[in-house]
């Protein structure tokens with residue numbers, strides 16, 4: 587696992603977009619593992635821009651998203667499916683049949699079964715990750731043990747608070763979600779974790795502080811990935827004490 591520091595989030599997002607585009611260009615039917623959240627908005631803008639400029643072609647690209655809130659249909663503006671359509675899918679030449687999105691308003695067990703079957707049958711070529719202030723990846727929250735496969739999760743108060751900025755008030759934030767498990771994430775051929783700003787410094791500092799894999803710091807599982815890179819901006823690197 588290594589890290590790369592860029593001066594600004596914009597430069598870091600561009601670098602991460604280039605990594606995804608290299609995979610798309612070099613793989614016949616690439617499978618991208620995608621993330622949602624404020625951190626990845628600029629990266630998706632780069633992909634959209636490059637697609638419009640003819641620099642990348644997503645027509646054969648398959649995608650699978652990390653997670654989804656339970657209880658929100660895809661039409662809900664705060665669902666992750668909606669986020670993906672708004673920020674990426676509707677603005678570049680992705681084909682609807684290539685996009686795997688969990689339906690948080692469907693039958694939860696059926697959704698999890700389908701998610702697990704999909705993740706077992708396919709290998710993610712590159713998995714994009716954001717990180718929570720508490721070190722979560724996807725919605726794998728700090729817990730006494732890791733969960734390998736897709737599962738439902740109760741969101742921590744910290745996560746509900748952090749995500750309430752996207753809702754009218756914290757009461758509207760769903761209390762549970764469906765997420766990929768940690769095995770699904772580390773099985774990816776390449777893992778790219780993006781984190782920006784001093785507010786995310788603490789989990790990143792802890793990630794690089796030792797050689798341990800600790801379910802109370804879920805992001806630490808990426809130490810087991812074949813090829814993991816953490817891309818940060820200078821503000822975060824300075825606050826985390828990364829050189």
Ligand code: PGA
Pocket residue numbers: 622623624625626715716717718719722723724
């Ligand atoms: P953010 O979320 O990009 O909105 O900070 C990341 C995450 O919680 O994984």
